[in-house]
Amino acid sequence: NAGVMQNPRHxxxxxGQEARLRCSPVKGHSHVYWYRQLPEEGLKFMVYLQKENIxxxxxxxxxxxxxxxxxxxxxxxxxxxxxxGDSAAYFxxxxxxxxxxxxxxxxxxxxVV
Amino acid sequence: xxxxxxxxxxxxLSEEAFLTINCTYTATGYPxxxxxxxxxxxxxxxxxxxxxxxxxxxxxxxxxxxxKETTSFHLEKGSVQVSDSxxxxxALTEMKTSYDKVIFGPGTSLSVIP
Numbered sequence: 001n002a003g004v005m006q007n008p009r010h011x012x013x014x015x016g017q018e019a020r021l022r023c024s025p026v027k028g029h030s031h032v033y034w035y036r037q038l039p040e041e042g043l044k045f046m047v048y049l050q051k052e053n054i055x056x057x058x059x060x061x062x063x064x065x066x067x068x069x070x071x072x073x074x075x076x077x078x079x080x081x082x083x084x085g086d087s088a089a090y091f092x093x094x095x096x097x098x099x100x101x102x103x104x105x106x107x108x109x110x111x112v113v
Numbered sequence: 114x115x116x117x118x119x120x121x122x123x124x125x126l127s128e129e130a131f132l133t134i135n136c137t138y139t140a141t142g143y144p145x146x147x148x149x150x151x152x153x154x155x156x157x158x159x160x161x162x163x164x165x166x167x168x169x170x171x172x173x174x175x176x177x178x179x180x181k182e183t184t185s186f187h188l189e190k191g192s193v194q195v196s197d198s199x200x201x202x203x204a205l206t207e208m209k210t211s212y213d214k215v216i217f218g219p220g221t222s223l224s225v226i227p
Contacts, residue, residue, distance in 0.1 A: 031212060042202060042219040043157075048212060055212065091157060093215070102206070102215055104149075106156030 004094050004105035012111045019079040019086070021108045025094030032075040033093040033102065034067055043091060049075060082112045115140040115207040117218035122200075125224045126193055134188040134221045136177075136203035144205035146170075146179050146186040147215070151200045160188075160201070193225045 005024040035043040048056040049069040069075040120135040148160040161170030166181035206213040
């Protein structure tokens with residue numbers, strides 16, 4: 001399966017802990033997107049990254065959230081000091097340089113207790 | 114910015130009924146249009162897409178036609194099955210200068226009862 005791989009699929013964190021979600025894009029893809037789906041809601045754009053660069057972070061909360069896509073390795077979405085409102089499904093997507101088709105991963109479900 | 118509006122759910126249908134889920138969009142450019150499906154507890158799957166006016170996307174008995182004049186991309190299926198129960202998201206790609214961004218509608222939950 002050469003699709004977008006996300007892990008962990010399910011993550012439970014206590015309030016105040018850190019959550020790290022990883023995304024390995026389709027092989028050869030250099031563009032990564034992160035989306036968040038709150039319970040009973042649609043998907044909201046968070047951030048768009050190319051290798052080593054954040055291009056558009058207009059959907060990222062101003063505090064506690066950060067994302068990176070290093071030259072080597074997966075993209076990481078990091079949430080510090082999690083709160084109950086961070087409980088959601090986080091989806092990663094990737095595209096090649098043409099951007100014609102965007103492929104989504106199966107999501108990571110974060111539960112904050 | 115660009116946006117997508119869908120009919121509100123939940124939608125409940127009997128098996129073999131006809132399905133229509135309305136979707137309209139606003140866009141400054143000429144977006145591609147998509148329908149994604151999310152089965153309970155699972156991730157997103159691309160159901161179908163259309164990239165230009167009058168294109169018809171189709172898959173698994175579902176169809177949607179890109180109507181530029183009405184800015185619509187309604188999803189239809191002639192005879193639904195219980196296994197079609199899921200949340201359906203209409204989406205478009207908002208074209209930035211150097212990349213595309215997928216904008217999703219709020220989703221429509223479909224329940225098909227035997």
